[in-house]
Amino acid sequence: MSENSSKTIIVRTFVLSTFVLAFIWFYWLIGQDKTELPSELIDSPAPKFEVADLLIDGVTHTQEEFKGKITLVNIWASWCPSCYVEHPFWKEYSKNDDIVLVGLNYRDEKSKALKFIREQGNYYDWTLFDQNGRLGIEFGVYGAPETFLIDPKGMIRYRHVGVVDHKVYQEIFLPLIEKIKRGL
Amino acid sequence: MSRQLLLLSSILFIFSFPCFATIDVYEFETPELEERFKLLTHELRCPKCQNQNLAGSNSTLSLDLKMIVYEKIIAGETDQQILDFMKKRYGEFILFKPEMSQNNVFLWVAPFIFVLVFLVFFLRWYMTHREVDND
Numbered sequence: 001m002s003e004n005s006s007k008t009i010i011v012r013t014f015v016l017s018t019f020v021l022a023f024i025w026f027y028w029l030i031g032q033d034k035t036e037l038p039s040e041l042i043d044s045p046a047p048k049f050e051v052a053d054l055l056i057d058g059v060t061h062t063q064e065e066f067k068g069k070i071t072l073v074n075i076w077a078s079w080c081p082s083c084y085v086e087h088p089f090w091k092e093y094s095k096n097d098d099i100v101l102v103g104l105n106y107r108d109e110k111s112k113a114l115k116f117i118r119e120q121g122n123y124y125d126w127t128l129f130d131q132n133g134r135l136g137i138e139f140g141v142y143g144a145p146e147t148f149l150i151d152p153k154g155m156i157r158y159r160h161v162g163v164v165d166h167k168v169y170q171e172i173f174l175p176l177i178e179k180i181k182r183g184l
Numbered sequence: 185m186s187r188q189l190l191l192l193s194s195i196l197f198i199f200s201f202p203c204f205a206t207i208d209v210y211e212f213e214t215p216e217l218e219e220r221f222k223l224l225t226h227e228l229r230c231p232k233c234q235n236q237n238l239a240g241s242n243s244t245l246s247l248d249l250k251m252i253v254y255e256k257i258i259a260g261e262t263d264q265q266i267l268d269f270m271k272k273r274y275g276e277f278i279l280f281k282p283e284m285s286q287n288n289v290f291l292w293v294a295p296f297i298f299v300l301v302f303l304v305f306f307l308r309w310y311m312t313h314r315e316v317d318n319d
Binding site: 133 | 231232244245248249252271272273274275277
């Protein structure tokens with residue numbers, strides 16, 4: 001085989017493999033869910049706030065209350081259909097005593113939010129009433145439901161966009177919670 | 185004919201629905217402030233409806249973010265402060281013109297690398313063929 005023809009084979013193989021790799025990369029890329037945004041707040045302290053409790057008049061909460069315990073902050077609203085699907089899971093979860101479950105009622109009308117709690121059940125340890133959505137924006141929320149995992153130092157460790165169910169909890173949240181418990 | 189016309193008009197009248205157009209009204213003291221508001225709301229992407237900017241989106245989140253931009257301009261914050269506020273909460277994604285960073289540096293330099301590689305190959309090919317032609 002002449003030197004020229006072996007060179008041509010090398011060039012052709014290189015071009016062909018580049019195209020194949022580009023195709024695989026492109027195929028992988030379009031399979032990704034690019035609508036889900038990573039949270040900017042991972043490994044940052046929870047935002048500062050002073051927001052009223054939804055259920056108890058005159059009571060306000062701050063980010064300081066996250067300290068000392070592992071906390072899950074669940075963003076929900078009465079206008080959010082997926083929240084009705086997700087909510088029954090929290091009933092099962094509320095039996096878990098070593099973790100605090102906080103509801104963040106996002107951009108809702110108080111009467112409708114209270115109706116939701118009355119009809120669907122209250123499984124939250126306490127619920128923030130973020131009527132104008134400003135606390136949601138501090139958390140970088142872009143929809144509901146979303147759930148944040150906060151460690152005992154008040155640092156955000158994970159943000160889940162969408163419904164949390166048994167599978168999501170077992171596969172994503174539980175390993176992270178175990179990691180936090182081990183002090184990592 | 186006029187009866188039919190009257191009947192048709194009546195039907196159209198009965199089945200017509202009121203339609204209201206809403207526009208956002210942001211009042212600024214100077215045209216410069218208004219211009220800054222327009223530029224910023226065009227440069228910022230809506231995190232909810234991701235192919236639109238804040239100016240073109242009517243989602244609730246966009247309206248809230250537009251109001252924050254407005255309040256911050258009125259409060260005297262600079263464009264950079266406002267962009268930093270948004271970036272801190274929604275990340276680089278919220279900017280339609282991303283800034284160069286460690287994560288995207290390849291995207292910025294890749295075109296130059298490709299042109300350079302092409303030039304090197306082209307020059308080598310050209311030199312070889314020139315030598316062959318000279319022979």
